[in-house]
Amino acid sequence: AQKVTQAxxxxxxxxxxxxxxxxxxxxxxxxxxxxxxxxxxSGELVFLIRRNSFDEQNEISGRxxxxxxxxxxxxxxTITASQVVDSAVYFCALSERNTGGFKTIFGAGTRLFxxx
Amino acid sequence: GAxxxxxxxxxxxxxxxxxELRCDPISGHTALYWYxxxxxxxxxxxxxxxGNSAPDKSGxxxxxxxxxxxxxxxxxxxxxxxxxxxxAVYLCASSSTGVLETQYFGPGTRLLVL
Numbered sequence: 068a069q070k071v072t073q074a075x076x077x078x079x080x081x082x083x084x085x086x087x088x089x090x091x092x093x094x095x096x097x098x099x100x101x102x103x104x105x106x107x108x109s110g111e112l113v114f115l116i117r118r119n120s121f122d123e124q125n126e127i128s129g130r131x132x133x134x135x136x137x138x139x140x141x142x143x144x145t146i147t148a149s150q151v152v153d154s155a156v157y158f159c160a161l162s163e164r165n166t167g168g169f170k171t172i173f174g175a176g177t178r179l180f181x182x183x
Numbered sequence: 184g185a186x187x188x189x190x191x192x193x194x195x196x197x198x199x200x201x202x203e204l205r206c207d208p209i210s211g212h213t214a215l216y217w218y219x220x221x222x223x224x225x226x227x228x229x230x231x232x233x234g235n236s237a238p239d240k241s242g243x244x245x246x247x248x249x250x251x252x253x254x255x256x257x258x259x260x261x262x263x264x265x266x267x268x269x270x271a272v273y274l275c276a277s278s279s280t281g282v283l284e285t286q287y288f289g290p291g292t293r294l295l296v297l
Contacts, residue, residue: 102285112274112288158225170239171216171286173226 069094071161073174080149081182088144088177090159096120099163101135101142106176107155115157118142149181185210187289189275195295196265204260204292208277215258216286217250218274226274232258265296 070093080086092101103115116126118135126133130147146153159174188207196202208215217229229242232252243249247265252258262269272291278284 104288110272111290112276114285114287117285160226169231170242171228171231173218173228175225 069161069163069170069172071159071172071174073157073159073177075177076175077178077180079180079182082151083148085145085147086149086179086181088146088157088159088179090142090144090174092140092142092159092161094140094161094163096163099161102160102162103133103142103144104158104160104173105155106158112158115144146179149179151181151183154179154181187275187277187287189273189289189292191292192290193293193295195297197297198267199264201261201263202265202294204262204273204275204294206258206260206275206277206289208256208258208275209279209287212277212279212287213255214278214280214284214286215252216276216278217258217260218276219244219271220274220291221271229260262294265294267296270294270296 072091074089078086099120101118105113105115116133123135123137132145134143156176156178158176160171162171187209190205194202214233216231218226219229220226230237230240230250234255235252247263250258250260272293274288274291276286276288278286
């Protein structure tokens with residue numbers, strides 16, 4: 068069965084600190100996609116990254132980086148030199164095909180507070 | 184270009200009434216998804232459409248919920264005989280060619296059932 072676990076409910080850091088948001092997933096499929104989304108206080112979900120199960124290369128985009136490790140079924144997200152504008156809820160998600168067609172499962176989210 | 188739009192942005196209704204929520208996907212996107220986000224919770228996947236077809240309706244919470252999509256574009260999510268536990272933000276997303284693609288989300292409809 069699919070499952071996405073974001074064990075950190077809330078994280079609070081001071082501006083300029085680095086912070087890592089954890090995501091662990093479960094799936095029986097060999098082909099799947101992983102995503103991270105940001106939900107700022109305004110409420111609208113913003114896509115950050117998409118990764119397929121065959122590409123384990125880490126990715127860096129500005130202050131954001133992602134570490135995908137199939138061996139531990141983890142897809143962790145690091146923000147370097149955090150800023151107040153990074154304060155939001157971050158969701159990790161898994162998409163895969165199932166017998167009914169396809170399904171996307173979201174983790175419960177991690178609320179990040181960045182204090183000035 | 185225009186993103187995903189949803190209407191109404193807010194809806195207050197009385198218990199027992201029917202409500203209809205609308206989603207306009209990004210032009211040209213063939214896949215459309217509905218989610219529900221209860222207060223302080225994660226996203227609950229409800230249903231998705233590939234074109235006008237919904238292959239799997241098992242995510243709908245009860246038979247009071249239904250969804251349709253016409254012309255491969257606009258979708259409506261209907262909740263009949265609303266209950267207080269239906270209160271949530273209903274989010275719609277669309278993706279370009281189909282399943283497993285990146286989903287782009289609308290602003291949501293905040294539903295409050297009194």
